[in-house]
Amino acid sequence: MNSYGVILISYVGLIKLALAGILCYGIYLAIKSEKNLIKDALFVYKDNNFNVFGKKYALMIFLAFGFPIFFIGSFLYLFWEKLPEGFRFSLTFAITFFVLFIFGLLFVKYKIRVCKNGIYVGFRFITWKGFEGYKIENNKIILIGKKGVTYPVHLKYSKELEDIIKNYLKKI
Incomplete structure (x- = not known):
């Protein structure tokens, strides 16, 4: 595998990690607002x-x-x-x-x-x-x-x- 393949795989991995973080943060905010509603x-x-x-x-x-x-x-x-x-x-x-x-x-x-x-x-x-x-x-x-x-x-x-x-x- 050449260096371009390694760089491409690394970027894809970082993008997936960033999207997963954004999703987790969105879920956290939804749960927090739901708790305020229930309260x-x-x-x-x-x-x-x-x-x-x-x-x-x-x-x-x-x-x-x-x-x-x-x-x-x-x-x-x-x-x-x-x-x-x-x-x-x-x-x-x-x-x-x-x-x-x-x-x-x-x-x-x-x-x-x-x-x-x-x-x-x-x-x-x-x-x-x-x-x-x-x-x-x-x-x-x-x-x-x-x-x-x-x-x-x-x-x-x-x-x-x-x-x-x-x-x-x-x-x-």
Whole structure:
């Protein structure tokens, strides 16, 4: 290997190191700002995504992931005996893991934090500007999202939570 190759490899290594450092610093800043958000929470309770985002959320996940798995699975069922044993095991394991992952998304309980700047649900932060208003239906406070910006968020009703939301959103 000549000296140009060594220099090129060294520069590529340094660039990769610099990019990794920038990425780590960005993650550090994100975690730091998230801790500040969580510290300023006005109201905290636990609920699962299925209750928070409603039936449309579950239907969206089913349509995005359930139908393709169903069609691929039914297609592979026709040729199941012709597939190699290792591939069948891997495919069965992957589908089982994926289905459990989807159930986890729907039914695992996440902390919901209502803050001064917005609402922190699971791993998403939605500012108050993303909502048009709120309404109360079936013992739930429904935060109505702006079209194309956010989706409606369903929160368990409590008087304290309603008083907090009333300061930031108008009742529709």
